[in-house]
Structure formats: structure tokens, C-alpha cells
Amino acid sequence: MAAPSDAPPHPETQYLDLLRDLLERGTRRVDRTGVGTLALFGRQMRFDLAQGFPLLTTKRIFYKAAIHELLWFLSGDTRLRPLLEKGVRIWTDWPLARYRRETGESIDQGTFERRVLEDDAFAARWGDLGPVYGKQWRAWETADGRVVDQIAQLVDGIRGNPTSRRLLFTGWNVGELERMALPPCHMTYQYFVADGRLSGILYQRSADTLLGLPWNLCEAALLIHMLAQQCDLGPGELVWTGADVHLYLNHLDQARQQLGREPRPLPRLVIRRRPDSLFDYRFEDFAIEGYDPHPHIRAEVAV
Numbered sequence: 426m427a428a429p430s431d432a433p434p435h436p437e438t439q440y441l442d443l444l445r446d447l448l449e450r451g452t453r454r455v456d457r458t459g460v461g462t463l464a465l466f467g468r469q470m471r472f473d474l475a476q477g478f479p480l481l482t483t484k485r486i487f488y489k490a491a492i493h494e495l496l497w498f499l500s501g502d503t504r505l506r507p508l509l510e511k512g513v514r515i516w517t518d519w520p521l522a523r524y525r526r527e528t529g530e531s532i533d534q535g536t537f538e539r540r541v542l543e544d545d546a547f548a549a550r551w552g553d554l555g556p557v558y559g560k561q562w563r564a565w566e567t568a569d570g571r572v573v574d575q576i577a578q579l580v581d582g583i584r585g586n587p588t589s590r591r592l593l594f595t596g597w598n599v600g601e602l603e604r605m606a607l608p609p610c611h612m613t614y615q616y617f618v619a620d621g622r623l624s625g626i627l628y629q630r631s632a633d634t635l636l637g638l639p640w641n642l643c644e645a646a647l648l649i650h651m652l653a654q655q656c657d658l659g660p661g662e663l664v665w666t667g668a669d670v671h672l673y674l675n676h677l678d679q680a681r682q683q684l685g686r687e688p689r690p691l692p693r694l695v696i697r698r699r700p701d702s703l704f705d706y707r708f709e710d711f712a713i714e715g716y717d718p719h720p721h722i723r724a725e726v727a728v
């Protein structure tokens with residue numbers, strides 16, 4: 426037990442408590458990937474963005490790749506190549522698994538990535554993830570043939586009708602799920618304006634607590650900051666809600682290792698420029714200042 430203190434708990438304590446609860450009380454389940462998990466159903470965490478940027482400090486998070494991933498979603502792209510061009514390799518496993526399954530070839534990851542980068546025909550055939558996040562966020566196709574840009578509508582909504590209870594977008598397009606490499610996990614985002622501040626809720630149906638969740642928190646917070654800047658608001662709270670929240674059985678040692686570490690002060694996000702629209706941000710516009718995390722902890726991703 427820590428000594429009693431009047432200091433408010435570090436925001437990251439919520440994440441560490443979640444890891445500990447999963448280890449101590451999680452239900453053991455067989456999951457789609459065959460790895461197995463310890464799972465809890467229905468959790469929430471809240472981060473006041475005025476207190477700092479919610480990037481975990483108890484292990485290094487590769488936030489630059491997370492920024493690239495968010496900008497990729499917002500660009501509407503669903504192809505692997507633009508991610509690989511930025512050195513982001515977190516999505517390769519799924520098209521690679523499909524390639525191996527359908528061709529029977531045991532190609533290694535590096536060779537597959539090089540072909541996606543260099544061979545247009547190969548990239549067109551094997552390097553698309555289907556109508557995943559970017560497609561649904563920016564170009565949701567309706568039954569009557571319209572194409573809806575949910576993000577552009579959201580910005581208009583926050584600016585023009587800030588008390589609306591419909592300030593949301595979702596990736597969960599039921600009619601297109603089976604064409605996606607993976608159905609969306611961070612599936613619904615909703616926003617709330619009060620006292621000049623913009624808050625956001627992320628509803629995540631399925632959360633890989635060790636690997637995916639830290640990235641999801643970072644990107645959801647980043648998006649609130651960007652939307653707030655575009656709408657002349659301050660950043661409010663990030664509220665994260667997870668449904669099937671799990672720890673893969675091959676992540677237990679990593680979770681215990683992380684639980685032995687003390688959180689450090691949260692970094693700050695600086696946006697160096699105010700672009701003309703939400704779709705004009707560039708990677709160089711973002712700086713994370715004061716990030717001094719504990720070392721990275723390696724873990725295998727379940728495919």
C-alpha cells in the first residue's frame with residue numbers, strides 16, 4: 426500500500442489498475458486468435474487533457490507511429506503502402522496472413538512489405554485492408570448512393586451546433602464488415618462541448634490492453650486536440666469505454682513487469698501550427714514534449 430496522500434492519483438494509475446484487475450480477476454477465454462485471454466467486460470477510464478497528454482510512461486509507446494496511423498485514418502486511405510512508407514508496420518500481419526492462406530507461400534514479413542512498396546500490381550491485389558476505418562470515417566456509402574464524410578460533418582456539427590447530442594462517428598458499417606481485414610475495434614467516437622472545452626468518448630468493443638489500448642488512448646486524445654483546435658475550443662476530457670477488455674495469455678509477464686514501475690509525469694502535446702482544416706495536418710505539426718518513459722516492453726501481437 427502506498428502512503429496516504431492528498432495528491433491526486435496519477436492518471437496512468439487507472440491503466441495499471443486495469444492491468445492488475447485483469448491479472449487477478451480476468452475470466453480465462455478462448456479467443457479468435459487461439460492465443461487465449463484474461464478478460465473483463467465493461468471498463469471506463471477518464472483523462473483530463475489539461476493535466477497532460479495520456480501517453481503511458483510505464484513503458485515507451487512509439488507515439489510517432491500512432492500519429493502516422495491517425496493521419497492515415499483521417500486521410501481516408503485503407504492501403505498498407507502509405508503506412509509502410511512511414512515505417513509503420515503494425516498492420517502488415519493481417520494482409521500477410523491472408524496472402525499466406527490464399528497462396529500457400531511462406532513469404533516472410535520483410536519480403537511481403539517490400540513487394541507492397543515496390544510492385545503496384547501486388548499492392549493492389551494484396552496490400553489493401555478493405556473498407557476499414559479510413560473508408561468509413563471519410564466515405565461511408567449509403568444505400569441511396571450518397572457518400573458521407575462523417576469527420577467533415579462532425580467538424581461542422583461541433584462548430585455550428587455544439588449542444589447537439591449527435592456529434593459522433595462510427596466505423597461499424599454492418600454491411601461491409603466481412604470485407605474488412607478486421608472489423609473496427611475503436612468503433613465509435615462521440616463529442617461534447619461545455620465551458621469552451623471539447624470532450625470525447627471512445628467506445629472500444631474489443632481492447633488488447635497491453636498492445637493496442639495505449640495506442641488507442643494516444644490517438645483518441647490527439648484527435649480531441651485537433652478537433653478542439655479547429656473549432657476554437659480547449660481540450661476537455663478523454664473518456665475511454667471498453668467492452669471486451671482483455672490481456673492475451675502471452676502478455677502476462679509483460680503486464681507484471683509494467684506493474685512494477687512507477688508512472689512519471691505525463692508529457693505535453695504541442696500543435697505547432699493551425700492548419701486550414703482537420704485534413705491538412707502533417708506529422709511535423711505535432712510535438713510531444715517532456716516524454717521520459719520507462720523502457721519499451723516487447724510483446725507479440727495476436728493475429
Ligand SMILES: Nc1nc(=O)c2c([nH]1)NC[C@@H]1CN(c3ccc(C(=O)N[C@@H](CCC(=O)O)C(=O)O)cc3)CN21
Pocket residue numbers: 486487490514515516607633636637638640721722723724725726727728
Ligand atoms: N491482437 C491485436 N491487437 C491490436 O492491438 C491490434 C490488432 N490485433 N489488430 C489491428 C491493430 C493493429 N494494432 C497494433 C498492432 C501491433 C502493435 C505492436 O506490436 N506494438 C508494439 C511495437 C510496435 C512497433 O514495433 O512499432 C508496441 O510495443 O506498441 C500495436 C498495435 C492495433 N490493432
Ligand SMILES: O=c1ccn([C@H]2C[C@H](O)[C@@H](COP(=O)(O)O)O2)c(=O)[nH]1
Pocket residue numbers: 457607608610611631632633634636637638641
Ligand atoms: O485499435 C485496435 C485494434 C485492435 N485491437 C485488438 C483487440 C483484439 O485483441 C484484436 C481484434 O480482435 P477481434 O477478434 O476482432 O476483437 O485487436 C485493439 O486493441 N485496438
